[in-house]
Amino acid sequence: MLRAFPSLIIAAIALPGILLHSALAEAADPLPRHLHETGLFADAGTTIDARNLPFAPQYPLWSDGARKRRWIHLPPGSAIDASRPDAWEFPVGTRLWKEFSLGRPIETRFIERLADGTWRFAAYVWNEAGTEATLAPREGMSLSVPMAPQGRYSIPASDDCRACHEGAAVPVLGFSALQLSSDRDPLAPHTEAHTGISVADFVRRGLIRNAPAALIDDPPRIAATSPVERAALGYLHGNCAHCHNDSGAPAPVDLVLAQSAGDPASTQRVLHSMIGGAVRFRGHGLGNDATLIAVGNPQSSVLIARMRSRNPNTQMPPIGTQAADIEALALIERWIAEKSLSTPSPSQETKP
Amino acid sequence: MNRSRSITLIVLAIAASASDTASAEEKAADTLARGKYLVTVAGCNDCHTPWKVGPAGPEPDMSRMLSGHPESIAISAPATAVGQWIAAANTTNTAHSGPWGVSFTANLTPDAETGLGKWTQSTFTQTIRTGRHMGRGRKILPPMPIPMYRNFTDEDLAAMFTYLQSIPAIKNRVPEPLSPAVASAAATSE
Numbered sequence: 001m002l003r004a005f006p007s008l009i010i011a012a013i014a015l016p017g018i019l020l021h022s023a024l025a026e027a028a029d030p031l032p033r034h035l036h037e038t039g040l041f042a043d044a045g046t047t048i049d050a051r052n053l054p055f056a057p058q059y060p061l062w063s064d065g066a067r068k069r070r071w072i073h074l075p076p077g078s079a080i081d082a083s084r085p086d087a088w089e090f091p092v093g094t095r096l097w098k099e100f101s102l103g104r105p106i107e108t109r110f111i112e113r114l115a116d117g118t119w120r121f122a123a124y125v126w127n128e129a130g131t132e133a134t135l136a137p138r139e140g141m142s143l144s145v146p147m148a149p150q151g152r153y154s155i156p157a158s159d160d161c162r163a164c165h166e167g168a169a170v171p172v173l174g175f176s177a178l179q180l181s182s183d184r185d186p187l188a189p190h191t192e193a194h195t196g197i198s199v200a201d202f203v204r205r206g207l208i209r210n211a212p213a214a215l216i217d218d219p220p221r222i223a224a225t226s227p228v229e230r231a232a233l234g235y236l237h238g239n240c241a242h243c244h245n246d247s248g249a250p251a252p253v254d255l256v257l258a259q260s261a262g263d264p265a266s267t268q269r270v271l272h273s274m275i276g277g278a279v280r281f282r283g284h285g286l287g288n289d290a291t292l293i294a295v296g297n298p299q300s301s302v303l304i305a306r307m308r309s310r311n312p313n314t315q316m317p318p319i320g321t322q323a324a325d326i327e328a329l330a331l332i333e334r335w336i337a338e339k340s341l342s343t344p345s346p347s348q349e350t351k352p
Numbered sequence: 353m354n355r356s357r358s359i360t361l362i363v364l365a366i367a368a369s370a371s372d373t374a375s376a377e378e379k380a381a382d383t384l385a386r387g388k389y390l391v392t393v394a395g396c397n398d399c400h401t402p403w404k405v406g407p408a409g410p411e412p413d414m415s416r417m418l419s420g421h422p423e424s425i426a427i428s429a430p431a432t433a434v435g436q437w438i439a440a441a442n443t444t445n446t447a448h449s450g451p452w453g454v455s456f457t458a459n460l461t462p463d464a465e466t467g468l469g470k471w472t473q474s475t476f477t478q479t480i481r482t483g484r485h486m487g488r489g490r491k492i493l494p495p496m497p498i499p500m501y502r503n504f505t506d507e508d509l510a511a512m513f514t515y516l517q518s519i520p521a522i523k524n525r526v527p528e529p530l531s532p533a534v535a536s537a538a539a540t541s542e
Binding site: 281 | 525
């Protein structure tokens with residue numbers, strides 16, 4: 001008797017998509033049509049304006065192997081208020097760019113803080129010659145890119161930008177005390193060349209103000225019991241903490257993976273939430289009593305199963321990646337395999 | 353004179369305060385009623401309340417109002433599509449099988465562990481706006497009409513969430529969806 005319902009349901013969900021895109025387009029903020037209009041370049045070509053400062057987080061987000069470059073611009077005379085170590089306040093007019101390359105530049109993402117304090121997000125798609133990048137549709141798009149997984153590259157929808165960036169204490173994810181610490185993690189996966197611009201550099205230039213002296217004198221690092229644990233927790237911070245945190249507007253999940261630059265005890269909170277916490281995930285042959293971390297047994301850990309999965313319903317992260325991060329999986333597996341329940345509490349002992 | 357004037361001002365202030373309180377209560381009641389109305393006419397019960405067969409045929413079992421797919425009903429394989437049909441619903445109309453795999457309707461009651469008890473207004477609004485679980489996770493699957501519902505206003509969604517937080521909490525852990533690949537494998541093995 002109920003078999004009549006599905007056809008009606010399918011008809012109901014098929015049509016509205018057209019209306020949706022039209023309605024969203026009308027509501028869109030006017031964004032520059034081309035990347036060069038955002039102020040990234042110094043000239044009509046692609047030379048970066050010297051006022052836009054490059055930076056590189058020590059725990060970069062996995063983006064299916066894309067090479068990335070990043071820049072920040074602060075309006076003249078303005079500065080970042082760093083009085084809250086994990087929630088820097090960026091001045092109105094702050095702009096950040098992130099360029100993604102797979103053999104050639106594919107896209108450059110752009111975020112900007114507006115006069116009313118809100119942020120706007122956009123993606124610009126490069127032409128094959130690498131001479132110009134054009135604003136992508138709000139609903140995102142799929143490109144043919146030979147070096148991308150299965151030859152397809154996804155430009156995120158603006159809602160997807162917000163899904164990640166608006167879950168943390170501040171929407172700027174890779175520019176923070178921990179990410180820019182000069183005490184770089186040598187085991188961090190996909191670590192990028194340090195640009196030489198650290199928190200201390202920004203402070204010297206007057207671009208960061210009110211930073212607690214302790215963070216300058218003693219650059220933050222994750223308080224782990226071993227170098228492997230430090231890198232593993234750092235990876236999870238950089239790739240997962242924008243949703244798995246207990247500040248900002250987080251998803252209502254119990255798992256917290258965010259490290260605090262101003263509180264070394266945050267590592268203990270992270271470990272507590274990872275080990276022994278309830279898991280609602282079922283599947284991948286792990287059984288109904290599987291735990292997020294099966295200490296000493298990575299292959300029985302839900303964390304590994306979800307990081308390895310690229311099933312859209314189960315993969316982690318759920319957005320922005322189509323290929324599992326093999327290097328990171330090896331690191332996290334090693335950490336779980338080496339970890340024991342008797343592991344002493346994290347401390348700063350590993351700091352040289 | 354001055355004393356009389358002061359008393360008058362105090363009386364007016366108390367009256368205004370009482371008026372504000374009454375106004376706030378009326379507004380809260382209006383919001384709740386508006387939310388109930390929207391949840392009702394938007395058809396949330398059609399899929400999120402398990403169906404039972406009554407004297408007049410299938411009808412929502414309101415003793416399990418908006419508690420989603422019953423965890424006691426295990427489904428491990430998709431429906432077999434025949435002819436021009438591409439989707440099917442189970443007997444409680446809480447599990448839906450189609451090209452997306454098998455989806456199970458969510459528990460919308462305020463149970464903290466299995467429903468929306470830990471959600472905030474922002475979580476709810478972002479979920480409908482983005483079409484992603486909790487506003488950040490996996491995509492919400494058909495037949496949830498996200499393309500339509502995302503056009504609700506912020507005020508509408510706030511009212512709906514207010515109402516959903518007011519209904520009886522029911523503990524019911526809804527299973528995760530079956531992906532097409534998993535569903536196909538299960539069907540083949542049966």
